[in-house]
Amino acid sequence: MSVSRLAQHLKGSEIIKIAGEINELKKQGQQIANLTIGDFDASLFPIPEQLTFGIKDAYDQHQTNYPPADGILPLRESVSAFMNKEFGLKLNTNEILISSGSRPIIYATYLALIDPGDTVLFPAPSWNNNHYCDLTSAKGIAVPTKPENNFMPTAEDLRPHIAGATLLALCSPLNPTGTMFGKQNLEEICDLVLEENRTRKAGEKPLYILYDQIYAMLTFGDHQHVDPVSLRPEIKDYVIYIDGASKCFAATGVRVGWGFGPEYVIDKMRSIVGHMGAWAPKPEQVAMAKFLQDADNVSKYLSNFKSRIQDSLNTLYQGFQELKAEGFAVDSIEPMGAIYLTLKLDYAGKITPDGKVLQNSADINFYLIKEAKVALVPFSAFGTGHEVNWFRASVGACDAEEIAAMIPRVKAALAKLK
Numbered sequence: 001m002s003v004s005r006l007a008q009h010l011k012g013s014e015i016i017k018i019a020g021e022i023n024e025l026k027k028q029g030q031q032i033a034n035l036t037i038g039d040f041d042a043s044l045f046p047i048p049e050q051l052t053f054g055i056k057d058a059y060d061q062h063q064t065n066y067p068p069a070d071g072i073l074p075l076r077e078s079v080s081a082f083m084n085k086e087f088g089l090k091l092n093t094n095e096i097l098i099s100s101g102s103r104p105i106i107y108a109t110y111l112a113l114i115d116p117g118d119t120v121l122f123p124a125p126s127w128n129n130n131h132y133c134d135l136t137s138a139k140g141i142a143v144p145t146k147p148e149n150n151f152m153p154t155a156e157d158l159r160p161h162i163a164g165a166t167l168l169a170l171c172s173p174l175n176p177t178g179t180m181f182g183k184q185n186l187e188e189i190c191d192l193v194l195e196e197n198r199t200r201k202a203g204e205k206p207l208y209i210l211y212d213q214i215y216a217m218l219t220f221g222d223h224q225h226v227d228p229v230s231l232r233p234e235i236k237d238y239v240i241y242i243d244g245a246s247k248c249f250a251a252t253g254v255r256v257g258w259g260f261g262p263e264y265v266i267d268k269m270r271s272i273v274g275h276m277g278a279w280a281p282k283p284e285q286v287a288m289a290k291f292l293q294d295a296d297n298v299s300k301y302l303s304n305f306k307s308r309i310q311d312s313l314n315t316l317y318q319g320f321q322e323l324k325a326e327g328f329a330v331d332s333i334e335p336m337g338a339i340y341l342t343l344k345l346d347y348a349g350k351i352t353p354d355g356k357v358l359q360n361s362a363d364i365n366f367y368l369i370k371e372a373k374v375a376l377v378p379f380s381a382f383g384t385g386h387e388v389n390w391f392r393a394s395v396g397a398c399d400a401e402e403i404a405a406m407i408p409r410v411k412a413a414l415a416k417l418k
């Protein structure tokens with residue numbers, strides 16, 4: 001049966017294949033430390049209880065009809081106040097758009113800015129930009145990044161590709177690496193964008209930045225989130241921010257996201273989200289509007305949540321540093337933000353006890369699943385080549401104890417390789 005060219009060419013997710021393998025082993029009764037999903041185990045990390053009460057309360061008050069297309073005004077007011085308090089960003093309510101999680105805002109940004117064939121630049125590894133390019137017939141350019149830059153793109157990496165591009169999709173803290181932009185790095189990228197836009201003629205589309213800061217509230221230690229407009233106020237007309245409640249309140253199933261940017265772009269995005277019907281459910285909007293104003297409970301929740309996530313990430317980071325010190329061909333990059341850790345397992349070309357050669361990162365991963373009962377996601381699922389032996393570990397569904405227990409299993413599995 002024929003379907004559209006778009007539907008025919010959509011790529012499946014590599015993560016789903018890994019999930020299939022894990023489920024197969026679980027069916028056989030095996031326990032796997034599942035570090036693959038960018039989500040939370042809700043029994044370990046429930047949403048804030050005030051948010052739960054607020055949602056139930058909103059249903060009891062029959063807040064169950066259509067919300068306005070850009071989100072209820074009290075929520076846009078709360079988001080404006082929250083962004084001002086947390087990041088010093090000054091937003092009018094008509095520069096803010098609410099949707100059912102942040103994904104529709106990302107898609108609406110692409111749809112509002114991209115014509116077929118337009119160039120979109122994004123770093124590799126990064127999350128899902130290749131799919132949004134496919135959905136909008138964009139010419140996606142995945143710009144490789146380097147471990148010595150913590151896999152964050154630099155102005156120098158981007159410069160050769162910037163002429164004539166329409167969108168630069170950035171994310172910090174970054175999924176899949178858990179690393180972040182430093183101030184100077186992002187300033188240099190903003191300057192590059194401003195410089196490029198000065199060359200564009202009147203009536204030509206400028207180069208926009210999609211700035212995904214969905215993990216911005218989850219930063220650790222001295223690492224501070226930076227954003228384009230705070231660093232370079234003159235870039236405001238060109239930046240669309242992606243943000244929301246999914247990650248910072250472990251509320252991935254609650255489906256409240258927000259985005260903000262120049263009013264004329266947000267205005268178009270509102271129509272797109274409206275036609276898709278991708279509003280956040282109204283009771284959740286009502287409850288989120290209230291919860292974001294509850295500064296005490298927001299900060300109590302975040303400090304506990306962050307310290308537990310950081311604990312898990314540090315346990316894994318240290319475990320891999322110890323393996324490295326013992327001579328294993330592994331590495332890890334210091335956790336900075338989000339719920340992810342970047343791990344290196346440089347074992348391509350090695351031979352398993354049953355005589356199989358591990359050809360690439362996918363083979364290494366499946367070996368670890370079977371032998372160490374630990375599942376990671378190779379960076380190839382985020383747009384790098386299969387030869388890149390770096391992996392994402394996500395700690396939202398495991399606690400620090402479970403993570404500590406898996407290190408000796410990884411060690412034993414790696415020791416068996418020749």
Ligand SMILES: Cc1ncc(COP(=O)(O)O)c(C=O)c1O
Pocket residue numbers: 038100101102103104127171174175212214244245246252256257
């Ligand atoms: C970088 C990034 N942006 C956006 C999202 C989407 O979040 P939501 O669940 O709010 O749609 C995710 C989810 O994994 C993400 O990792």
